[in-house]
Amino acid sequence: MLKNKNIILGVCGSIAAYKSASLVRLLVKAGANVKVILTANAAAFITPLTLATLSKNPVYTKYYEEETGVWSNHVELALWADYILIAPASANTLSKMANGVCDNLLSAVYLSAKCQVLFAPAMDLDMWKHESTQENIRKLLAFGNLMIAPGSGELASGLVGEGRLAEPEEIMDFLNAQITQGMPLLGRKVLVTAGPTYEAIDPVRFIGNHSSGKMGFAIAHAFENLGADVTLISGPSAEQSSAGIKRINVRSAAEMHQACMEHFKAASITVMSAAVADYTPEIVAKEKIKKQDQTLTITLKKTADILAELGSQKTADQILVGFALETTNEEEHAKQKLQRKNLDFIVLNSLNDSGAGFGVDTNKITIINKALEKKTYEVKSKAAVAADICQEIISLL
Template sequence: MKQGQKVLLGVSGGIAAYKACALTSKLVQRGYDVKVIMTEGATQFVNPLTFQALSRNPVYTDAFDEKNPEKIAHIDLADWADTIILAPATAHLLGRVASGLADDMLTTTLLATTAKVYVAPAMNVHMYDHPSVKTNLKTLEGYGYHFIEPGDGYLACGYVGKGRLEEPERIIEVIEQHQSKEQPLAGKKVLVTAGPTIEVVDAVRYFTNHSSGKMGFAIAEVARQLGAEVTLVTGPVQLDEPVGVEVINVTSAKDMYDAVTKQFNEQHIVIKAAAVADYRPKKQHSRKMKKQDDDLMIEMERTDDILKTLGKLKTDQYLVGFAAETDKLLEYGQGKLERKNLDAIVINDISEEQNGFKSDTNAVHVLTNKGFNKAIPLKSKHEIASQLFSIFIGEMSGDGS
């Protein structure tokens, strides 16, 4: 976090709410602009006037209390915040947020924001260890939320163990360290393509491929976590849209070509992970073709080569291609790297079951035009994406990887 950054503090109803007062004060002292949302339960522990005095801003407690008739308060706050901190985050709040509920000012704002969210849980040690709480934490992690682990110590319930809200100084320290180390792409624009394309034959038939979009979506999610402004151009997939990412949905190879070339000039990094059709039917029928007794011949024509076009258009963009191969991986990958004027190419052997389009794991080989050559063994696609960005960022900075 940088001085002057806008911090929205969400306080829920636990005894640890008193620590949120100290957290508010310390954030203000460090130069942050702080606004506070309190749940109804939180107001039973701390008076809203306390947070108003400490933050020097209005405190929000009621989703129906519109202080400015020209603005919708929860939307305005959601857009205003650079960073959101939930402290303390009770088991009840975690459950509501993980379920996507919007039944008060805090949960409604959380659904509407694209800001980075940090969660500092606080609850009884057995509650924190309950399977439902663990499930909710895992769900929120999947949404891109970050967690500040509760400390060990004496709890208000009399137990001694894990569940105590981390100290305010430590909460700020963890967030500042995370944002300073984990956002090397802050201020950068990243374009990612993902998924298959669909090429229409007639009113009911089309050609496509097995791409699930999982690798491209993982790359977009990691780019956003690293601080980039991310645009994801995706063909038809069955995946949830990444939080905080601009998504452009396309269908055909031509749709993707048009969307990508339109966005290309303003990007810093372009990663083309989509499996785009190389051919499409030369003629598309608006009505269903009826079955004939004889064999059917469909004449195909080449689609525009998106990656080759970008290689010709690029100025200072870092351009990455993907190659799904079944044999001669390095030979074909190196050829594509040179032929299409890429900065890097990521090659994966789709003949291996765990590396296939629809799997959650992948194993890849990375080649760059600077001679970098590295195999990344089988990992989750999210982990692969993180390692790829380590390589790309190192290459762009000239520091290696």
């Protein structure tokens, strides 16, 4: 569950900080990318060197490191993280989190977070039971944070009761369970196509289109975040895919066709967002064509209709989604394509819509289902559009 996840581990001033070494080892062993933030008090219990060695990343302790001149950007750290885990979370830090106090790097990262935040309290029994601590915890839970409850046992003071930091293995189990809950497509095989195809004219030139692959890559990443086992077949694109996605690079429509035929049968969900050429040169010159005559005639032949072929092979337990990029009579053309190619729904976007089209980071879509019902969405980032498409697919399962 944690493979390739970006985890920020916040370590606060508590005797339980020694457990953070084991926790970092478990996170790294599970395949997570771990960055540790130590409060000043935490550094008195465990050294930055220990956690840097185990995490294989520098440990952050303050905004600005005078010795190196390095500034730790709390906003960038918060945006990098898929999860922020604060363990041990001291009474002091819980109070800061609950009341918006921002006097150290960890509290600044917390206030900048857009991801799920989990905290595992650790303190003495009387501190844990104090109403101010309990009020702070109620606030944090109301904010949407998740608590990994402390255990009971002998505490550093010699008292016996609640307040012990949960064991590293228990924290790992809790974190894995939360990730699983947010992955409704866990284990499902998904096939996504993206980008353009390039149809060779000669060894130098090709016929292509302006597709960047941004939309298809966003869809692949959205599926990965939902737990799916994603295969991405991409035409030429500068976009980067994560290590968890199986990427197959192709160039031509024929190569795209072959790759789709090989992987479609195993996929329970297929989203065809690639801009595949409809025509390809009938003859590809073996040498570069020289500029001689005033005109040049190239005879084109139709490429295989990959989407229609997949639609004809689709079984009852497979979901197939297509895209339609139109310039005129948009809805009518999209509906015809939906029915002709046996799709579960089609995603329509128009080059006439501002914010939609090739090479930009936004899109504006309309989803039309088998019943010809449509949902029109506002202009959004392609990542947000991908999330909408995935949710529409989940509703069909």
